[in-house]
Amino acid sequence: MLYTKPQCARADKAGELYELLTYPGPRDFENIVKQGRIRDCTDDVKRFFHIYGPHVMKGKGNAVRKVDKYQKNNIMAVPRELIKAQRNVTLLCIDMFFVNKHVFLATYSLKICYTTTSHVSSKAVRHYWPYLLEVLQKYILHEVSASI
Secondary structure (H helix, E strand, O other): OOOOHHHHHHHHHHHHHHHHOOOOOHHHHHHHHHHHHOOOOHHHHHHHHHHHOOOHHHHHHHOOOOOOOOOOOOOOOOOHHHHHHOOOOOOEEEEEEEEOOEEEEEEEEOOOOEEEEEEEOOOOHHHHHHHHHHHHHHHHHHHHHHHO
């Protein structure tokens, strides 16, 4: 579909207005015009988007990914003491989770179906190690009482 020179000139004027409004989305721009805030421009706006399309940089600016605050994969070495203490415990699952920026340590043993949750001051090993030792002591007590 070809447009006349005056129609193209009016589409260019609509493009200038689009730029002045800092590139709203095509629907938003059409709604601004349709609501009567700018008279006799509805066809020119449609013509502008038909000729030029939406603004490319606007789409790129809205598509920026934000970096996650927390790391998704946090791989750390398991202390030897923990491995030695867990020889009798089959599959002890350990995880940290966050609630309102507070760190919690959760453990779950598949062998005895025991779950614990403890508030920890930080993710550092020195802060959560005492809680793990406490859980391991509970496992040891359970094994002793189960074998009697």
